[in-house]
Amino acid sequence: MTRGWRKLLPLxxxxxxxxxxxxxxxxxSPEIRAAxxxxxxxxxxxxxxxxxxxxxxxxxxxxxxxxNIAGMAGVxxxxxxxxxxxxxxxxxxxxxxxxxxHQGESAFGRESEPLLALAAAIALQSRGMPVAVATDGxxxxxxxxxxxxxxxxxxxxxxxxxxxxxxxxGRRLRGDVISNGLGTGYPAYRLEWNTMGSLHRRLRACSLGxxxxxxxxxxxxxxxxxxxxxxxxNGLPVEAPxxxx
Amino acid sequence: xxxxxxxxxxxxPPSAQRGEVVTVRVLVRHPMERAVDAPGLxxxxxxxxxxxRVTYSGEEVFxxxxxxxxxxxxxxxxxxxxxxxxxxxxxxxxxxxxxYRREARLVVT
Numbered sequence: 573m574t575r576g577w578r579k580l581l582p583l584x585x586x587x588x589x590x591x592x593x594x595x596x597x598x599x600x601s602p603e604i605r606a607a608x609x610x611x612x613x614x615x616x617x618x619x620x621x622x623x624x625x626x627x628x629x630x631x632x633x634x635x636x637x638x639x640n641i642a643g644m645a646g647v648x649x650x651x652x653x654x655x656x657x658x659x660x661x662x663x664x665x666x667x668x669x670x671x672x673x674h675q676g677e678s679a680f681g682r683e684s685e686p687l688l689a690l691a692a693a694i695a696l697q698s699r700g701m702p703v704a705v706a707t708d709g710x711x712x713x714x715x716x717x718x719x720x721x722x723x724x725x726x727x728x729x730x731x732x733x734x735x736x737x738x739x740x741x742g743r744r745l746r747g748d749v750i751s752n753g754l755g756t757g758y759p760a761y762r763l764e765w766n767t768m769g770s771l772h773r774r775l776r777a778c779s780l781g782x783x784x785x786x787x788x789x790x791x792x793x794x795x796x797x798x799x800x801x802x803x804x805x806n807g808l809p810v811e812a813p814x815x816x817x
Numbered sequence: 818x819x820x821x822x823x824x825x826x827x828x829x830p831p832s833a834q835r836g837e838v839v840t841v842r843v844l845v846r847h848p849m850e851r852a853v854d855a856p857g858l859x860x861x862x863x864x865x866x867x868x869x870r871v872t873y874s875g876e877e878v879f880x881x882x883x884x885x886x887x888x889x890x891x892x893x894x895x896x897x898x899x900x901x902x903x904x905x906x907x908x909x910x911x912x913x914x915x916x917y918r919r920e921a922r923l924v925v926t
Contacts, residue, residue, distance in 0.1 A: 612828035612842040615890040621826070766848075766889035 595808045599742065599751040600815075608757075608815040616692060616761035616813035619685075619768045623693025626686055630675050634690075637674065641693060648695040649703050649810050652799045654710040660795045663691050664770060682789035688768045692759045695812035703756060703810060705802040718800025721793055727784030733797075748817050753778075754805040755798055757814020764817060771798055774816075820908060820918035823847070827907065827921040833899035835925055841871070841879075844892045845909065845917075851885035866891070866917070868910040873923070874903030899925045 597605055607613045611620075627634045627641045638644065652662040661669065667690050668679045680687035707715050722733045736745065737753030744750070758771035765773075772789040775797065779786045787793040824846035833839045845866065852863040863885060871879040878897045897905075902925045909917040 612826065613844070613892055613894075615844055615892065617826055618824055618844060618846045618890060622824070763888070 593752045593754070593804050593808070594741075595805075595811065596751045596754050596757050596814070597809075597811055599749045601749075604815055604817065608811065614761065614813070614815055616759075616768055616815060619689040619692045619759075619761070620696055620813060621693075622686070623689035623691070626690050627693060630671075630677065632675065634670070642697060644694045644697040646698050646701055646704075648698040648812065649701050650705060652795060652802060653706060654714065658710060660711075660714045660792075660799065662771075662790075662795060662798055663694065665790060665795075667691060667694070683770060683773060685768075688759050688770065691770070692768060692813040695759065695810065698810045699812065700809050702807045703802055703805040705799065705806060707799075707803045707806070711799065714796045714799050715803055717792075718796035718798070718803075721797045722800050727779070727782035729782040729784075731782045733778070752804070753801060754808065755801045756805050756808060757811040757816065759812060760814035760816045762816045768813070771801075818914055818916050820916045823909065823917035823919060825907070825919045827905070827919060829905070829921055829923055832924040832926050835899055835901075837899045838896050839899050839923065840894060840896050841905065841921075842892070842894045843869075843907065844890065846890055847909075847911075849883075849885070849887055849889045849891060862912070864912045866909040866911050869893070870908050870910075871895075871897075872906045873897060874901060878905075899923060901925055 597608065600608065611617045624641060635641070648663055651666065652660055655661050655666075655669075659665075664682065664687055667687060671677050672679050680690075705711070725732045725735075733753060736750050741750050741752050755771040755774075758774060759768050760774075761768050762774070770789065772791075772794045775794050776786045776789070826842075826844040828842040830839055847866050848864070849866065850861060850864040853859070853861040865885055865887070866883055869879070869881045869883065870877060879895045881893065883891060903923060905921045905923055907919045907921070911917065
């Protein structure tokens, strides 16, 4: 497919009125997309390397139970998921649990460098694999909560997520192109942040953008929303660690 | 001052032929703190990597002055001509005098 056609696709979907959810990489500029695919230019790989080093550290280390990090292929594609105790966990939440329950260490803390590094290194193993989150069984109730959050108008601007990410995807909002709002690229290196960041940090920016309440990182609101976003992305490729503006 | 290691990703081709133009890509982890100096804010002195020097088998092949307008974790790319198998030595000078150093081997066949 030529580059010109790829650019037209979101517009085409808009004209057809299709509820078509496209991978975020289709909405990136050609330069950012190329850099996202190129580890020699993607600053996120600085975190990936740190995460791979952390995989071998600790007592016991991640590797002592899980083996080579390559064995994590496909794991990130299944998150967020409902743990056996009924809690909804994202990948970062799972890493923190491993750390506190199996390694006997204190939690890294949301948005800390080592947690982002480990999440990036683990998510990379699933890069290109289709998102495959469970939406039935114990996840169904969480999914409905997330759907409700997504569809509810919020904030002083009184916007729901879909008013940008469905109705206006592919069009410009200030300097950037609106995507379908998937979390498949996170943790991602955002040029605006000058660093790696989690999906929840990005969601807080979205909440601020519509002048709504910003929920804490790892809050139930963002976890259930993350699950709903992942359900929209089911079957689309994992892009993490992504590169975003 | 003794050079200290720094987190960096240096990408070279796995091998090159003599006389070939090779592309060198350098990503380095650094906050590139441009000074904060405004009323009501805690002043922070400027702390950036202000110079990068690259030698190849002892000879300088690339030098760059970096400015405060450059983003954190700066990425840059340059080319050099492969002569003999040897080490590319990267040294960054930071405000305050710290010198960071990394090496990468270029294999010439």
